[in-house]
Amino acid sequence: xxxxxxxxxxxxxxxxxxxxxxxxxxxxxxxxxxxxxxxxxxxxxxxxxxxxxxxxxxxxxxxxxxxxxxxxxxxxxxxxxxxxxxxxxxxxxxxxxxxxxxxxxxxxxxxxxxxxxxxxxxxxxxxxxxxxxxxxxxxxxxxxxxxxxxxxxxxxxxxxxxxxxxxxxxxxxxxxxxxxxxxxxxxxxxxxxxxxxxxxxxxxxxxxxxxxxxxxxxxxxxxxxxxxxxxxxxxxxxxxxxxxxxxxxxxxxxxxxxxxxxxxxxxxxxxxxxxxxxxxxxxxxxxxxxxxxxxxxxxxxxxxxxxxxxxxxxxxxxxxxxxxxxxxxxx
Amino acid sequence: xxxxxxxxxxxxxxxxxxxxxxxxxxxxxxxxxxxxxxxxxxxxxxxxxxxxxxxxxxxxxxxxxxxxxxxxxxxxxxxxxxxxxxxxxxxxxxxxxxxxxxxxxxxxxxxxxxxxxxxxxxxxxxxxxxxxxxxxxxxxxxxxxxxxxxxxxxxxxxxxxxxxxxxxxxxxxxxxxxxxxxxxxxxxxxxxxxxxxxxxxxxxxxxxxxxxxxxxxxxxxxxxxxxxxxxxxxxxxxxxxxxxxxxxxxxxxxxxxxxxxxxxxxxxxxxxxxxxxxxxxxxxxxxxxxxxxxxxxxxxxxxxxxxxxxxxxxxxxxxx
Numbered sequence: 001x002x003x004x005x006x007x008x009x010x011x012x013x014x015x016x017x018x019x020x021x022x023x024x025x026x027x028x029x030x031x032x033x034x035x036x037x038x039x040x041x042x043x044x045x046x047x048x049x050x051x052x053x054x055x056x057x058x059x060x061x062x063x064x065x066x067x068x069x070x071x072x073x074x075x076x077x078x079x080x081x082x083x084x085x086x087x088x089x090x091x092x093x094x095x096x097x098x099x100x101x102x103x104x105x106x107x108x109x110x111x112x113x114x115x116x117x118x119x120x121x122x123x124x125x126x127x128x129x130x131x132x133x134x135x136x137x138x139x140x141x142x143x144x145x146x147x148x149x150x151x152x153x154x155x156x157x158x159x160x161x162x163x164x165x166x167x168x169x170x171x172x173x174x175x176x177x178x179x180x181x182x183x184x185x186x187x188x189x190x191x192x193x194x195x196x197x198x199x200x201x202x203x204x205x206x207x208x209x210x211x212x213x214x215x216x217x218x219x220x221x222x223x224x225x226x227x228x229x230x231x232x233x234x235x236x237x238x239x240x241x242x243x244x245x246x247x248x249x250x251x252x253x254x255x256x257x258x259x260x261x262x263x264x265x266x267x268x269x270x271x272x273x274x275x276x277x278x279x280x281x282x283x284x285x286x287x288x289x290x291x292x293x294x295x296x297x298x299x300x301x302x303x304x305x306x307x308x309x310x311x312x313x314x315x316x317x318x319x320x321x322x323x324x325x326x327x328x329x330x331x
Numbered sequence: 332x333x334x335x336x337x338x339x340x341x342x343x344x345x346x347x348x349x350x351x352x353x354x355x356x357x358x359x360x361x362x363x364x365x366x367x368x369x370x371x372x373x374x375x376x377x378x379x380x381x382x383x384x385x386x387x388x389x390x391x392x393x394x395x396x397x398x399x400x401x402x403x404x405x406x407x408x409x410x411x412x413x414x415x416x417x418x419x420x421x422x423x424x425x426x427x428x429x430x431x432x433x434x435x436x437x438x439x440x441x442x443x444x445x446x447x448x449x450x451x452x453x454x455x456x457x458x459x460x461x462x463x464x465x466x467x468x469x470x471x472x473x474x475x476x477x478x479x480x481x482x483x484x485x486x487x488x489x490x491x492x493x494x495x496x497x498x499x500x501x502x503x504x505x506x507x508x509x510x511x512x513x514x515x516x517x518x519x520x521x522x523x524x525x526x527x528x529x530x531x532x533x534x535x536x537x538x539x540x541x542x543x544x545x546x547x548x549x550x551x552x553x554x555x556x557x558x559x560x561x562x563x564x565x566x567x568x569x570x571x572x573x574x575x576x577x578x579x580x581x582x583x584x585x586x587x588x589x590x591x592x593x594x595x596x597x598x599x600x601x602x603x604x605x606x607x608x609x610x611x612x613x614x615x616x617x618x619x620x621x622x623x624x625x626x627x628x629x630x631x632x633x634x635x636x637x638x639x640x641x642x643x644x645x646x647x648x649x650x651x
Contacts, residue, residue, distance in 0.1 A: 271519075
């Protein structure tokens with residue numbers, strides 16, 4: 001039984017030049033105790049997908065325009081009223097934003113911010129909430145936690161702030177954490193610490209994590225399964241080692257080939273020429289076809305190709321390239 | 332070709348004092364951004380400067396092109412102390428954010444012609460446009476790009492325009508401060524290829540500031556690692572990544588996630604960069620270093636390694 005399963009999710013944003021489908025028919029699921037990575041470049045819809053789960057559009061003119069978001073034991077989040085969804089946020093599903101400084105209230109002490117989360121969902125005394133907050137800070141390895149409870153966010157370093165944000169996300173013991181580029185603003189040694197912290201949480205309490213990142217290295221380090229997104233659609237998904245070690249979609253292959261460290265110093269890197277398509281009027285057929293070195297005439301006809309299995313469904317490694325369909329036969 | 336030579340360069344910034352500090356006659360507090368940096372940039376080199384945020388790498392870059400003055404030591408350029416930006420434009424800089432470093436209200440062509448006109452006032456107006464087309468071609472942009480405004484370009488194209496602008500005065504040394512950090516990986520590769528080509532084909536010397544170890548490893552010939560304002564290790568790229576000596580360099584390399592590995596390499600180093608106002612005595616990395624012991628509280632000198640390199644750690648393993 002999946003903890004979260006998303007079917008054909010569509011999310012639209014209004015823009016001056018028309019309606020942009022930032023998320024266009026995305027499906028994936030997250031199992032209990034799993035770390036699921038979503039990767040892609042800027043504008044591919046990875047953040048929009050995850051914000052749509054909790055409808056956290058931050059005031060942007062956006063809406064869910066189709067699909068289902070099934071959370072185990074709760075039902076379809078897309079069909080919930082705002083007030084019901086507010087109960088789900090924090091309690092069942094928590095969100096960690098990229099920038100810990102904007103996720104925290106600058107005028108409020110750390111302790112008060114954490115206890116507020118707890119007291120919003122539970123009826124407990126102030127003292128008990130403070131004790132719980134202290135324990136949460138200990139759990140995320142904040143040094144001298146008693147002192148930090150009375151600190152303001154600006155008094156903490158970037159890594160400590162992100163730990164506090166994680167502590168707040170863990171406050172109600174959610175079953176699922178959605179982390180949107182949680183380490184992108186951090187230095188690499190601190191990133192390593194935060195990734196280990198998330199993994200430790202999963203190992204100890206079985207919390208599922210959906211991790212959004214642009215860094216394939218991060219996915220490789222902590223995720224179990226992953227999805228690669230391009231122009232609002234998932235183009236490849238499967239177990240992390242399979243996708244990264246033998247990518248089957250030309251976009252995933254190109255993304256990996258563009259990274260330094262894959263070729264010798266005297267060889268040139270292989271960038272992906274061109275730019276992603278407009279999400280307001282995307283081209284027909286495969287959205288990567290205009291930039292794809294392997295593109296055939298068939299690639300630019302009809303609706304975007306769906307995900308299909310490559311070599312037996314067992315591993316769950318599937319991609320949306322029609323050339324693979326020809327090579328391996330339809331699923 | 333002119334050489335750039337940092338000699339014991341220091342830079343500190345005074346911290347704003349409140350009225351209370353003045354009444355209490357507290358001493359002025361300074362943030363030491365760069366401490367005693369010795370660094371020689373050889374012509375034709377791609378020198379990488381890596382380190383985490385706040386280590387002083389950007390300040391050092393700005394001092395290197397004369398945008399900021401050093402408080403101690405000096406920068407020797409072409410045999411003379413550098414007192415400000417080079418009037419002939421032989422030292423140029425490319426910034427991280429290609430969105431804010433271009434004027435949004437002027438066409439690309441006009442922006443570049445302005446720079447050409449400044450450095451080559453004798454070039455007839457009619458020939459400026461041709462020169463701009465040549466420079467755009469050098470960074471693999473169409474001549475039509477000159478007619479466009481910055482908003483009509485992608486991030487990668489904009490960064491190429493920034494590089495084109497830096498190339499206008501035909502510089503000898505290009506200082507690039509995190510030029511690919513704001514770009515997606517597929518676009519990063521274009522800019523890295525471009526810098527490498529400019530270096531190989533035109534002999535352009537490049538100082539490449541970055542926090543991305545993978546990019547530095549691929550692009551740079553020599554690498555300096557900075558921590559809290561000091562260079563802690565300097566080696567040629569292959570040696571630094573193949574056999575890092577300083578415990579900080581080792582930790583930095585080990586912490587970089589790799590798409591080919593499921594785990595990061597070593598046990599993580601604990602803690603974060605200390606408060607720059609309360610830096611440890613002696614070795615500045617000692618508070619986080621797994622090898623630290625009492626003797627690390629003594630000031631650390633740069634110990635020579637082969638090939639003009641060095642490491643600022645008395646415990647750094649000697650080469651066999």
